[in-house]
Amino acid sequence: MREYLNQIIAIVRKDFLTEMKTRELFSSMFVFAVLVIIIFIFTVDLSITRSNEVGPGVMWVAIFFSGAIGLNRSFMLEKENGCMQGLLLTPADRTAIYFGKLISNLGFLTLMEAFILPVFMVFFNIDLLPHFFPLLLVIFLGTLGFCAIGTLLASLAANLKTRDIMLPILLYPLMVPIAIASVRMTGKILAGEPLSEMLNWMGLVLCFDIIFIGTAVMTIDHILEE
Amino acid sequence: MTLSPSSTVEPAIEVKNICKSFGFRRAVSNLSFEVQRGEFLTIFGANGAGKTTLLNILSGRTRPSSGTAKVAGFDVTEANPKMRKEIGVISHATCLYPDLSPLENLEFYAKMYGLDRPEECAEKAVEGAGLKKRRHDPVRTFSRGMLQRLTIARATLHQPSILFLDEPFTGLDPLASGALKDYLRSLHTDQRTLLMTTHDISCGLEMGDHIAVQIDGRFALMEPNNGLDPVAFESRYMNLITGGKEG
Numbered sequence: 188m189r190e191y192l193n194q195i196i197a198i199v200r201k202d203f204l205t206e207m208k209t210r211e212l213f214s215s216m217f218v219f220a221v222l223v224i225i226i227f228i229f230t231v232d233l234s235i236t237r238s239n240e241v242g243p244g245v246m247w248v249a250i251f252f253s254g255a256i257g258l259n260r261s262f263m264l265e266k267e268n269g270c271m272q273g274l275l276l277t278p279a280d281r282t283a284i285y286f287g288k289l290i291s292n293l294g295f296l297t298l299m300e301a302f303i304l305p306v307f308m309v310f311f312n313i314d315l316l317p318h319f320f321p322l323l324l325v326i327f328l329g330t331l332g333f334c335a336i337g338t339l340l341a342s343l344a345a346n347l348k349t350r351d352i353m354l355p356i357l358l359y360p361l362m363v364p365i366a367i368a369s370v371r372m373t374g375k376i377l378a379g380e381p382l383s384e385m386l387n388w389m390g391l392v393l394c395f396d397i398i399f400i401g402t403a404v405m406t407i408d409h410i411l412e413e
Numbered sequence: 414m415t416l417s418p419s420s421t422v423e424p425a426i427e428v429k430n431i432c433k434s435f436g437f438r439r440a441v442s443n444l445s446f447e448v449q450r451g452e453f454l455t456i457f458g459a460n461g462a463g464k465t466t467l468l469n470i471l472s473g474r475t476r477p478s479s480g481t482a483k484v485a486g487f488d489v490t491e492a493n494p495k496m497r498k499e500i501g502v503i504s505h506a507t508c509l510y511p512d513l514s515p516l517e518n519l520e521f522y523a524k525m526y527g528l529d530r531p532e533e534c535a536e537k538a539v540e541g542a543g544l545k546k547r548r549h550d551p552v553r554t555f556s557r558g559m560l561q562r563l564t565i566a567r568a569t570l571h572q573p574s575i576l577f578l579d580e581p582f583t584g585l586d587p588l589a590s591g592a593l594k595d596y597l598r599s600l601h602t603d604q605r606t607l608l609m610t611t612h613d614i615s616c617g618l619e620m621g622d623h624i625a626v627q628i629d630g631r632f633a634l635m636e637p638n639n640g641l642d643p644v645a646f647e648s649r650y651m652n653l654i655t656g657g658k659e660g
Binding site: 190193194196197198200204208264267268269270272273274275276277278279280408412 | 474492502504505506509511512551
């Protein structure tokens with residue numbers, strides 16, 4: 188078990204070390220998310236629509252779109268110089284590789300969200316601070332589901348020539364339940380409703396998080412082999 | 414085909430009737446052979462003869478379409494982590510992260526192999542590869558020879574008993590090539606089993622104590638190397654791969 192955890196930590200450490208040296212992943216994700224928010228700001232007339240009605244949708248679109256860039260890049264790193272081959276030749280369990288990459292992706296996306304939320308607050312003129320902790324929980328659950336299935340699909344798409352196109356095509360339809368639930372919950376939180384009012388939505392997201400992680404654990408072996 | 418007289422000790426590599434097809438094309442065709450522990454087998458063959466596919470099967474990276482293969486006593490199709498601890502692979506890809514330094518790369522692999530004191534192991538391996546002065550530089554700034562030395566250090570970090578080498582001399586200058594030969598000799602004298610594919614006849618004959626020629630997925634020749642003459646062997650080899658149309 189200790190060796191298993193050490194392998195997961197080694198992958199996470201390696202990914203963060205690479206990112207600290209290159210700063211490619213975070214910067215591209217952040218710039219893309221800001222661009223999505225700016226585009227929506229110019230296309231949605233906020234004098235007609237209330238910010239906290241349209242805002243949650245825009246926020247999650249920015250997170251999911253920029254997240255897909257991160258997922259693609261994360262496995263590109265492993266394809267460069269055949270590093271995935273090297274990883275697969277080690278005695279590490281394939282699920283350790285999956286969890287290592289999942290935690291890295293979750294870490295990068297959470298970091299990006301920490302920077303994008305203030306931008307969102309400014310552009311949409313919404314004060315998120317009174318709803319900070321419930322929002323944090325909702326964002327974490329949504330992001331976890333996105334990364335859980337995204338990491339699995341990115342590992343699958345990494346072997347395809349059309350990986351840049353294939354990942355969003357495979358990922359976004361599967362993300363629909365989590366996207367709907369996350370947007371609804373964020374909207375309710377911004378409207379001042381307590382978390383107890385949205386337990387159904389939260390349960391739905393949690394169920395999908397578990398299903399996605401379970402699916403990944405069961406299939407990652409076959410996906411990473413040939 | 415067996416390289417040495419059969420012994421009671423289990424062979425390091427045991428291949429029985431393995432085939433591998435990609436669509437209609439057969440890369441490995443009904444291949445059977447054994448390599449005893451401590452032997453060095455060199456496999457020659459033209460491009461597309463199936464050498465890399467054979468190495469991929471033996472290292473557990475590709476499943477054979479049929480047949481069985483055992484490496485260090487483990488079935489290669491079972492993806493046994495214990496087997497992966499016993500083998501080292503040097504392929505066309507370096508498997509090194511270009512933005513990380515040699516130390517960071519090897520420390521990462523040491524952790525993935527579950528070695529004790531990974532930092533120390535990485536430090537020692539970098540020193541052994543003669544890259545101590547550049548141990549903190551990103552790997553992407555390295556020359557081909559330096560990369561190859563580091564690749565070997567990565568592949569042998571966990572002290573594997575069997576080493577697969579896929580054309581390890583490609584792109585190396587004579588100096589780097591000589592250093593690599595010396596290193597491989599030292600590994601061989603350590604009683605490791607080595608299986609190397611190469612196009613370089615003189616190099617392959619110099620290194621291997623057994624040789625094989627792979628053509629269209631089969632071994633057209635497999636024999637002990639009792640001081641084979643490179644010139645005579647090259648003409649035989651050319652005859653084999655051209656089907657007697659040359660010379």
